[in-house]
Amino acid sequence: MTGWKSCYYCGKPVRGRNKEHVPPRIMFAPFSNDSITVPSCKRHNQDRSTDDQTMVYALLIPLRNMMAKGRQIEKPDVVKAVDYARPNLDQVRRRAFSASFLTTPPRSLKDMPETSYVTNQRAMEDWVRKITAGLVYHAVGDYDRVISWDRSIVWLFDWLASASSAGLKFRDAMWILSNKEDLRSELDRLSWLEGWSAYPNAYPEDIYSFWLTVRTRDAVIWHRFYNSFNFYVQFSASSSTLASLREKAEWWQVVKTQPKNP
Numbered sequence: 001m002t003g004w005k006s007c008y009y010c011g012k013p014v015r016g017r018n019k020e021h022v023p024p025r026i027m028f029a030p031f032s033n034d035s036i037t038v039p040s041c042k043r044h045n046q047d048r049s050t051d052d053q054t055m056v057y058a059l060l061i062p063l064r065n066m067m068a069k070g071r072q073i074e075k076p077d078v079v080k081a082v083d084y085a086r087p088n089l090d091q092v093r094r095r096a097f098s099a100s101f102l103t104t105p106p107r108s109l110k111d112m113p114e115t116s117y118v119t120n121q122r123a124m125e126d127w128v129r130k131i132t133a134g135l136v137y138h139a140v141g142d143y144d145r146v147i148s149w150d151r152s153i154v155w156l157f158d159w160l161a162s163a164s165s166a167g168l169k170f171r172d173a174m175w176i177l178s179n180k181e182d183l184r185s186e187l188d189r190l191s192w193l194e195g196w197s198a199y200p201n202a203y204p205e206d207i208y209s210f211w212l213t214v215r216t217r218d219a220v221i222w223h224r225f226y227n228s229f230n231f232y233v234q235f236s237a238s239s240s241t242l243a244s245l246r247e248k249a250e251w252w253q254v255v256k257t258q259p260k261n262p
C-alpha cells in the first residue's frame with residue numbers, strides 16, 4: 001500500500017494511506033467484522049465523515065421509532081445496532097431527525113411511526129453512490145474512467161424520507177409509493193448475483209448485504225441496510241469493469257464457504 005493510487009470516487013491520485021471504509025465503519029460500530037477499504041482522496045474522505053453519521057442515523061431513526069411503537073424487529077443484530085446508537089440518535093437533529101412521513105395522515109395511518117428527514121435531500125443518494133463506487137473499486141482494483149458516478153441512477157426503497165420537516169400530503173405520498181412499487185417489481189425480475197463481503201470476517205448480513213446484476217454495458221447494485229432498506233444504483237461501466245464485478249462475485253461464492261483460520 002505505498003505510492004500513488006487513485007481515489008475510488010473521482011480517480012484523482014491519492015498519496016499515502018488515506019482510505020475509505022465501504023460501507024462506513026459507523027454502521028458496524030457494535031460488531032467486530034472486517035472492513036472493505038479503498039483509497040480515497042482527501043475530499044471524498046473528509047466529505048463523508050459527517051455525512052456517514054447523518055445517513056446512518058437517518059436509517060436508524062425510523063427503526064428506533066418503529067420499536068417505540070411496539071413493532072417487532074426480527075433480526076437481533078438490527079436491534080443491537082439501534083440500541084447501540086440510541087443515545088446519540090437525537091443529537092444530530094439539525095441534519096437528520098425524526099419527522100412524520102405525512103402531514104395529515106388518514107385515521108387508519110394515525111399510528112404510523114415517524115420516519116426521518118434529512119436536511120440535504122440529495123445526500124442519501126450521494127451517500128449510496130459512494131458506497132457503490134467503493135465496491136466497484138474494490139472489485140476492479142482501480143478507478144474506471146468510463147463510469148460517471150454523478151450520472152448513476154439511484155432508487156431508494158423502504159426509507160420513507162420525509163420530503164420536508166412537515167411531511168408529505170397523503171395523495172402525493174400515495175402517488176410516489178405506487179410508482180416506486182412498479183419500478184421495484186421490474187428490478188425484482190433481474191437476475192441477481194450475491195455480492196461479496198468483508199473478508200475473512202464478513203459484515204453481519206442483516207446489517208449490510210448487497211447483490212448485483214451485470215449486463216453488457218451497465219450494472220445495478222442492490223444494497224440492503226439493516227435488513228430493511230433496499231437501495232439500488234445503476235451505472236454504465238467499461239466491459240473490463242463489468243467482467244471484474246462478475247469475477248469478484250464468483251470469487252466470493254468460493255471463499256465464503258472456506259474455513260476462516262487456515
Ligand SMILES: [Zn+2]
Pocket residue numbers: 007008009010011012040041042043044
Ligand atoms: Zn476523490
